[in-house]
Amino acid sequence: MVRVAIYPGTFDPVTNGHLDILQRAISVFDRVIIAVASDSNKSPLFTLKERVELLYQVTAGMPTVTVVSFDGLTVEFAHRCGAVAIIRGLRAMSDFEYEFQLALMNKKLAPDIETVFLMTKSDFSFISSSAIKWAASLNGAVSDLVPPVVEKALIEKYARERPAPG
Numbered sequence: 001m002v003r004v005a006i007y008p009g010t011f012d013p014v015t016n017g018h019l020d021i022l023q024r025a026i027s028v029f030d031r032v033i034i035a036v037a038s039d040s041n042k043s044p045l046f047t048l049k050e051r052v053e054l055l056y057q058v059t060a061g062m063p064t065v066t067v068v069s070f071d072g073l074t075v076e077f078a079h080r081c082g083a084v085a086i087i088r089g090l091r092a093m094s095d096f097e098y099e100f101q102l103a104l105m106n107k108k109l110a111p112d113i114e115t116v117f118l119m120t121k122s123d124f125s126f127i128s129s130s131a132i133k134w135a136a137s138l139n140g141a142v143s144d145l146v147p148p149v150v151e152k153a154l155i156e157k158y159a160r161e162r163p164a165p166g
Contacts (some may be wrong), residue, residue: 007087008035008074011051013150017124021084024118031064033081038071056148072137075110085114091125
């Protein structure tokens with residue numbers, strides 16, 4: 001039996017912390033589907049197509065990883081994929097309360113699907129997509145926090161949005 005897990009999120013943008021969690025998930029599951037959420041309560045910087053493309057690029061050398069977009073309930077998507085688990089990354093205790101509530105709701109909706117919490121390395125515990133976008137918007141260095149292709153995309157995105165000097 002192939003054990004499939006989904007790793008859902010907005011990935012706006014994908015960070016080195018996300019990739020750390022993904023590497024850990026790959027070591028536990030036979031196949032991991034990165035499920036890029038099209039509908040969320042967030043206002044993403046990158047379009048859904050851009051987020052999926054960035055993830056394709058950073059996971060190109062990972063044969064057991066698939067990147068797809070989805071909408072609707074995560075557990076329904078997990079069922080459609082034949083997943084047995086939902087991967088969730090934790091950075092700090094502040095993440096736990098929200099993730100715990102989400103896991104309980106998912107368990108109520110789909111008792112057959114487990115939520116697996118993976119702690120990120122301490123090197124990445126302070127990284128959030130929001131903080132990275134904020135730093136990048138102010139020309140801050142984010143090269144240690146995101147893959148090079150993502151850093152380039154952030155620079156290009158914010159260069160288009162910045163008014164010309166003068």
